[in-house]
Amino acid sequence: MNTVDEATDPIRLVRLRCKHATRLISQSMERPLTRGEKISLGVHLFVCKWCRRYRRQLQLMQEMIQEFASIETTHAGTRMPESARRRIEEAIRGS
Amino acid sequence: MFGCEGNIIREMRDVIDETIAPSSDASEWLARHGDALYRYALLRLRSSHAAEDVVQETLLAALRTRGRPEAFAGRSEELTWLIAILRHKLVDYLRRLSKDAPPPEDAGPPAWEAFFQKQGKWHRKPSIWRGRGADDPHALLERAEFRKTLVRCLERMPRRLARVFMLREADGVSSEEICGVFEISTANLWTLLYRARTRLRDCLGVNGFDERQPGEPGRTKGKP
Numbered sequence: 001m002n003t004v005d006e007a008t009d010p011i012r013l014v015r016l017r018c019k020h021a022t023r024l025i026s027q028s029m030e031r032p033l034t035r036g037e038k039i040s041l042g043v044h045l046f047v048c049k050w051c052r053r054y055r056r057q058l059q060l061m062q063e064m065i066q067e068f069a070s071i072e073t074t075h076a077g078t079r080m081p082e083s084a085r086r087r088i089e090e091a092i093r094g095s
Numbered sequence: 096m097f098g099c100e101g102n103i104i105r106e107m108r109d110v111i112d113e114t115i116a117p118s119s120d121a122s123e124w125l126a127r128h129g130d131a132l133y134r135y136a137l138l139r140l141r142s143s144h145a146a147e148d149v150v151q152e153t154l155l156a157a158l159r160t161r162g163r164p165e166a167f168a169g170r171s172e173e174l175t176w177l178i179a180i181l182r183h184k185l186v187d188y189l190r191r192l193s194k195d196a197p198p199p200e201d202a203g204p205p206a207w208e209a210f211f212q213k214q215g216k217w218h219r220k221p222s223i224w225r226g227r228g229a230d231d232p233h234a235l236l237e238r239a240e241f242r243k244t245l246v247r248c249l250e251r252m253p254r255r256l257a258r259v260f261m262l263r264e265a266d267g268v269s270s271e272e273i274c275g276v277f278e279i280s281t282a283n284l285w286t287l288l289y290r291a292r293t294r295l296r297d298c299l300g301v302n303g304f305d306e307r308q309p310g311e312p313g314r315t316k317g318k319p
Contacts, residue, residue: 017211018215018216018217019210019211020215022289026285026292026293027289029288030270030284030285031285053223054221057221057299060224060232061264061292061295062264063232064232064235064236065261065265066264066267067232067236068236068242068265069138069266071236072134072135073131073134073135073138073178074131074174078130078133078137079130080130080147080150084143085125085129088129088147088151088154089122091151092118092154095118095155
């Protein structure tokens with residue numbers, strides 16, 4: 001097993017592959033990237049339009065999921081099963 | 096003897112005073128907000144049984160809550176208050192789950208073959224997402240067809256992965272808290288989120304935006 005994190009291994013960073021670039025893109029949503037990571041990711045994004053798309057689409061997805069989670073609660077049509085409703089009603093009365 | 100009975104009666108009256116009136120409140124909450132609470136829990140827990148249990152716990156806890164607002168300005172405020180309780184119950188539930196049965200290391204290889212070649216290059220390259228409102232989350236979500244695709248893609252995610260992903264991405268729960276709830280390391284969390292995002296992006300691309308598998312006929316120019 002390789003114990004060096006591929007995304008931060010300096011030798012890998014020199015020639016960042018899409019697999020590692022995408023990992024850094026995802027991590028940049030969780031933590032500030034190091035200076036070295038920023039530079040190599042920047043270089044990679046400059047030349048790789050697919051990873052640029054990946055990044056844009058991940059950002060879009062994040063906004064979308066947040067909005068979806070809130071409208072899903074108040075507007076969507078899924079209903080609690082009737083059996084569950086009755087069970088909860090009984091639990092409330094028995095409380 | 097009498098004193099004793101008096102005590103019991105007084106205790107019973109106390110109990111009755113405390114429970115009878117509010118319990119009808121909980122029935123009203125259930126009638127008014129049961130579905131919304133259920134949907135909230137279902138989207139994050141991905142199990143109808145778990146969602147039902149958590150909604151029940153929420154309503155019972157809401158009854159016991161001291162300092163409950165006397166009156167709500169409106170139904171939406173009442174729901175907001177219930178959801179705040181639900182969030183705690185939901186996280187408690189997941190925490191108990193991790194304690195009771197620590198899940199095995201995520202089973203199986205991440206199946207990167209689907210996304211990346213051995214050398215780390217894209218296998219199926221992300222294409223531009225086109226179509227009405229393709230760069231506007233709000234506009235996308237207004238399309239019923241797209242919402243269905245999104246739901247299907249989320250359902251396709253393994254349950255535990257989806258739970259981690261939703262807490263982080265939809266609710267912005269902190270990494271520290273999520274690591275604590277699921278008993279995982281930060282590095283592990285980052286990997287899970289990376290997988291979830293990559294899978295979801297791919298699923299949306301293919302099913303929502305007509306991204307092509309390699310070798311499939313597509314719109315790509317310049318290929319024989």
